Amino acid sequence: MYHPAHAPTASAAIALPAMAGKTLFVAGEPCEQVYQLRRGIARAVARSTEGDRQVTAFFFPGDEIGLPISDRYRFSAEAVTDLLYVCRSRHRWYEALMRSCREQGESLPSIVSEQDSMLWRGIILGRHGVASRVSAFLLMIAERLPRIEERWLLFSLPQIDIAAYLAISPESVCRTFRRLREMKLIAMPRRDRLAILDRERLKAVASGAAQIG
Amino acid sequence: MYHPAHAPTASAAIALPAMAGKTLFVAGEPCEQVYQLRRGIARAVARSTEGDRQVTAFFFPGDEIGLPISDRYRFSAEAVTDLLYVCRSRHRWYEALMRSCREQGESLPSIVSEQDSMLWRGIILGRHGVASRVSAFLLMIAERLPRIEERWLLFSLPQIDIAAYLAISPESVCRTFRRLREMKLIAMPRRDRLAILDRERLKAVASGAAQIG
DNA sequence: CGGCCCATTGACAGGCATCAAGTCCGGTGG
DNA sequence: CCACCGGACTTGATGCCTGTCAATGGGCCG
Numbered sequence: 001m002y003h004p005a006h007a008p009t010a011s012a013a014i015a016l017p018a019m020a021g022k023t024l025f026v027a028g029e030p031c032e033q034v035y036q037l038r039r040g041i042a043r044a045v046a047r048s049t050e051g052d053r054q055v056t057a058f059f060f061p062g063d064e065i066g067l068p069i070s071d072r073y074r075f076s077a078e079a080v081t082d083l084l085y086v087c088r089s090r091h092r093w094y095e096a097l098m099r100s101c102r103e104q105g106e107s108l109p110s111i112v113s114e115q116d117s118m119l120w121r122g123i124i125l126g127r128h129g130v131a132s133r134v135s136a137f138l139l140m141i142a143e144r145l146p147r148i149e150e151r152w153l154l155f156s157l158p159q160i161d162i163a164a165y166l167a168i169s170p171e172s173v174c175r176t177f178r179r180l181r182e183m184k185l186i187a188m189p190r191r192d193r194l195a196i197l198d199r200e201r202l203k204a205v206a207s208g209a210a211q212i213g
Numbered sequence: 214m215y216h217p218a219h220a221p222t223a224s225a226a227i228a229l230p231a232m233a234g235k236t237l238f239v240a241g242e243p244c245e246q247v248y249q250l251r252r253g254i255a256r257a258v259a260r261s262t263e264g265d266r267q268v269t270a271f272f273f274p275g276d277e278i279g280l281p282i283s284d285r286y287r288f289s290a291e292a293v294t295d296l297l298y299v300c301r302s303r304h305r306w307y308e309a310l311m312r313s314c315r316e317q318g319e320s321l322p323s324i325v326s327e328q329d330s331m332l333w334r335g336i337i338l339g340r341h342g343v344a345s346r347v348s349a350f351l352l353m354i355a356e357r358l359p360r361i362e363e364r365w366l367l368f369s370l371p372q373i374d375i376a377a378y379l380a381i382s383p384e385s386v387c388r389t390f391r392r393l394r395e396m397k398l399i400a401m402p403r404r405d406r407l408a409i410l411d412r413e414r415l416k417a418v419a420s421g422a423a424q425i426g
Numbered sequence: 427c428g429g430c431c432c433a434t435t436g437a438c439a440g441g442c443a444t445c446a447a448g449t450c451c452g453g454t455g456g
Numbered sequence: 457c458c459a460c461c462g463g464a465c466t467t468g469a470t471g472c473c474t475g476t477c478a479a480t481g482g483g484c485c486g
Contacts, residue, residue: 046336049420054339056332069321074332094319098311106307108282111324118331119269119287123259125338126267126380128475130442159465167339169443174466191451191465207262341443343474372433382475387434404433404483 015039015084024077024085025066031073033087035065040083043161044075055164057117058157060144064110068093081156125167127208133166134176135206138186142196155194179212180205228252228297237290237298238279244286246300248278253296256374257288268377270330271370273357277323281306294369338380340421346379347389348419351399355409368407392425393418 015038018024024035024042037059044057044065056075059065065077068090088096101108124136145153159177163170180186185202187195196202204210228251231237237248237255248255250272257270257278269288272278278290281303301309314321337349358366372390376383393399398415400408409415417423 046332048336049416052340052421054336056335056339068319069328070325071320074325074329090319094314098314101307101311106281106303107284108324111321112283112287115282115328115331116287118328118335119259121335122269122331122338123261123267125335126269127265128380167341170465171444171467172442175442178466203262208265341473371431373431383433384435384476385474388474391434 013086015086018079018083018085020079020081020083022079022083024079025073027073027076029073030071031066031068032090034067034090034093035077035085035087037061037063037065038084038086041080041156042083042085043078043080043165045078046075053164054167055161056121058141058161058165060141061146063113067111067114069111080158080161121165127206129208130166130168130172130176131179131205131212132208133168134162134173135180135185135202137162137166138180138194138196139199139202139206142194145194148193151195153194153196154192155188156192176212183212226299228299231292231296231298233292233294233296235292235296237292238286240286240289242286243284244279244281245303247280247303247306248290248298248300250274250276250278251297251299253292253294254369255296255298256291256293256378258291259288266377267380268374269334271354271374271378273354274359276326280324280327282324293371293374334378340419342421343379343381343385343389344392344418344425345421346381347375347386348393348398348415350375350379351393351407351409352412352415352419355407358407361406364408366407366409367405368401369405389425396425 018040025031025033027046039061042059042063042065043055044059046054046056048054058080059077065085066073097108097110100110120140124133124140127133127136141157142153145155148154159170159173163173166173177186177188180202181188183201185196185198185205187193187197201210205212231253238244238246240259252274255272255276255278256268257272259267259269261267271293272290278298279286310321310323313323333353337346337353340346340349354370355366358368361367372383372386376386379386390399390401393415394401396414398409398411398418400406400410414423418425
């Protein structure tokens with residue numbers, strides 16, 4: 001059915017749909033709701049003053065988007081694929097937070113999860129070399145992509161969004177995918193199919209220890 | 214006496230000293246304490262598997278370091294300059310969190326602060342061009358550096374650490390500083406003195422709208 | 427005074443962004 | 457069913473940026 005994430009889930013609620021490309025909320029708006037993703041992939045988008053658009057995070061089923069820890073959203077959220085999601089009010093989210101805080105012995109998993117995604121992007125962007133960034137990215141999201149069969153994952157992210165996330169050009173993303181395919185580290189028979197063939201060597205590339213091509 | 218920052222402050226406690234370079238805590242250790250900085254500058258350091266060292270954040274007086282939202286520290290913390298700091302136990306921090314949460318109408322400023330620092334680094338690293346990164350960095354920290362007189366700030370960060378934060382080479386940091394000086398956007402008569410001479414143009418460079426040299 | 431670390435400057439090579447075409451694919455309408 | 461179209465992906469050629477290496481300068485401390 002659906003599978004229980006680390007954050008408390010109001011599973012009785014009916015999930016709402018959103019089409020690919022739709023904006024869930026915009027940075028700067030007062031945050032009255034927190035969104036929990038049930039199906040599909042969403043992205044966090046930051047726009048600086050001059051049209052400079054960056055994708056700062058991707059969200060997957062189970063993730064909570066737009067935690068109301070501040071009074072306003074700190075990024076915009078958009079649907080990458082078609083989505084299903086549920087909303088909870090700011091107030092109810094806080095009640096759940098307090099409860100889970102007491103029960104789980106003083107830790108705040110939902111907040112850690114959001115923070116990790118930001119910390120991770122910083123660390124990936126801190127690496128030098130396109131191959132390193134792309135490989136690290138693949139290893140990161142491979143764990144969250146839905147599995148089709150044996151080793152095939154449903155990989156429905158446009159390269160454009162990957163490029164905006166990794167702060168490299170779409171052409172470089174494409175070229176790097178090709179090299180990784182040629183080296184048999186990954187397989188991508190179709191646009192939306194991915195398989196990690198050699199996790200160890202991919203890790204080596206991600207850490208900068210191994211070269212490409 | 215008791216001076217209400219965004220996070221409750223136990224100002225009666227005697228501040229502890231730490232020499233420049235000392236490690237406050239190491240990533241992965243269970244976090245039993247949260248550190249509040251009173252004086253000096255500290256850095257967050259992330260090490261990936263293979264000696265790859267990145268500075269993921271800088272901390273300034275008033276900041277809390279190592280929030281125990283997880284059960285283990287997610288980065289290491291080191292003193293950049295000589296420090297004064299106070300410690301609070303995990304448990305007392307949670308009590309204060311709960312209290313401030315109720316009083317301040319459901320928002321968590323200390324957590325927002327930590328998250329913002331990570332979000333910001335990601336956005337700065339997402340920009341292309343060394344000039345852009347350095348300028349954005351200067352604008353960001355200028356607001357937190359202690360003021361000596363009129364427009365002079367005490368700028369006690371080694372360029373090595375700036376380079377590790379911005380994920381560029383120390384040489385590039387140095388060259389960019391020189392160009393910014395030549396363009397009269399900033400002034401640095403000494404290693405540890407900084408003045409922002411033309412904030413608007415510096416913003417233009419940071420956003421990528423203006424070129425350098 | 428000497429040693430060390432950091433900052434500085436120059437020369438050079440390589441990587442990646444950019445520009446420009448061309449291809450593939452799904453969707454739409456005839 | 458097919459022709460068309462637009463967006464995303466692919467591929468190649470080119471130039472700039474920036475990392476790297478190397479050497480020098482400068483401040484601090486012992």
